[in-house]
Amino acid sequence: MRISTKSIHVGEEPDTESGYGDVVSTIHLSTTFARKDPLHPTKGYEYTRSGNPTRDALERKIASIENGKYGLMFSSGLAAETNMFLSLFRQGDHIIASDDLYGGTERLLRKVLSNVGISYELRDLTKSSSLEGIPGNTRLIYLETPSNPLLRIIDIKGISKISREHGLLTAVDNTFATPYFQNPLDLGADIVVHSTTKYINGHSDSLGGALIANNDELYEKLKFNQNAIGAVMSPFDSYLVMRGLKTLSVRMREHESNAEKVVSLLKGSHKVKKVYYPGLVEHENHDVASRQMKGYGGMISFKLDADIEGVKRFAGNLNYISLAESLGGVESLMEVPSLMTHAGVPKEIREKYGVTDDLIRLSVGIEDPEDLIEDISSALERV
């Protein structure tokens, strides 16, 4: 099966047991499962935190579209990350992460993991030379590509190879690209991380996260803590994500096609200083993006030739693009990372890698592109 077929059919086998033949998988809302015999749970299910048929169906679907053997669903992207870090690392271990990182991930590393003795450092992983001098207690290379918010591109194959040579694990946050455009496991990564809140669900109505892996031992550790820590995805959210995923391919094609049109508009505007989009030939790692991705996605960042008042005027004059955090839904959203998603990252850290107050991040939705172009053009005129 190709990805469009998998995202529709895996986990949605027609129900022959109820006798109704539903072609959509049932939502099993029950938190517990009755059994006839204390030692043998009915069909293996005991309690929804440890296993639920709806969540299992989604876990099979998400593993399959990432070309992975195992999938695990969590209550948010950060819950998935926390589960991974706490399952695999302990006091004294060290993590190297890419420097342009989702603000919440950076906060988790800085404010939570450091308290339990797991240290980290941020490096510019767009250059493989940045992995020279790996401290002896390093256990993981963690990267986002395309990164949030600067859409930097990291060579997954190159970094995973160096990481493996040093006996380290590599985890890739694939939230921005989605498995429609990029499959990190095929490129040598050990673990794929998703905030399913974004494109995977695609409709801005479910918070969730996922981990996908191929290795049996890794999976056992992650699965044990999924239950032991308990930050699992609810059955109802699992159903929403199952439903959202069915249109992943068509949504991603439209997101990308609209993004390309918006990029052309922004590039031609004298109100815009710089556009960040991996599909642009002048993007610093465009060649790596072309090699490892099947498309460039629906996220764009750009710098307005304006101060913060100009940025506010731009946001205030948009009709169809809400000023809101998050991304990857069918509706277009814009945000100012320095004041919103990345406000928790210390100013000196974020400004060092380019997240300044004039930076705008745009999640291009799948509205009619002409409406989006008209809306953005008129807001730019008012900057």
Ligand SMILES: Cc1ncc(COP(=O)(O)O)c(C=O)c1O
């Ligand atoms: C790239 C990336 N990873 C992880 C997360 C965290 O996901 P969640 O908000 O579902 O916890 C986000 C949230 O914006 C994100 O953009």
